[in-house]
């Protein structure tokens with residue numbers, strides 16, 4: 085398996101904690117973590133990517149992702165395999181739960197990439213989410229505030245599922 089590039093943004097630090105947990109399940113693989121606040125100039129070098137954003141505003145990207153959005157939209161994702169992880173709060177923001185990953189999803193798909201690691205919406209309690217296609221999230225939905233106890237198991241299952249899909 086080729087190297088995995090993990091790119092994340094965080095405003096209040098929760099996502100950084102989730103990235104630490106993700107690292108545990110990637111520990112036997114070749115991977116590199118990048119905080120989007122430091123830029124995304126190396127993103128196009130990876131054929132395997134895990135992109136992580138908490139949702140802010142109403143279903144929008146986290147601020148550091150917003151800052152690189154125009155650059156992100158110019159990336160050719162042909163041949164790239166991408167897994168998405170979204171953080172959100174299903175009770176406080178139940179009408180736009182983890183919507184931020186749909187913004188990333190749309191760019192990856194429009195620019196020729198493959199998104200893997202859709203997950204079931206079962207067990208979540210929200211009204212609406214832009215990040216749902218059919219009955220699945222377009223990535224892994226994490227709600228640390230309300231369901232953080234399940235996060236390690238969710239990440240482990242998701243990583244196990246997407247690894248065979250990587251280049």
Ligand SMILES: Cc1cc2nc3c(=O)[nH]c(=O)nc-3n(C[C@H](O)[C@H](O)[C@H](O)COP(=O)(O)O)c2cc1C
Pocket residue numbers: 093094095096097098099100138139140141142143144146171172173174177180181182183228
């Ligand atoms: C101003 C604000 C807006 C938010 N909007 C949403 C939202 O639309 N949908 C959602 O699922 N979560 C929303 N959240 C919850 C955050 O995504 C969640 O707390 C996340 O864990 C924050 O990650 P971070 O600590 O890495 O920045 C919002 C939080 C704040 C403070």
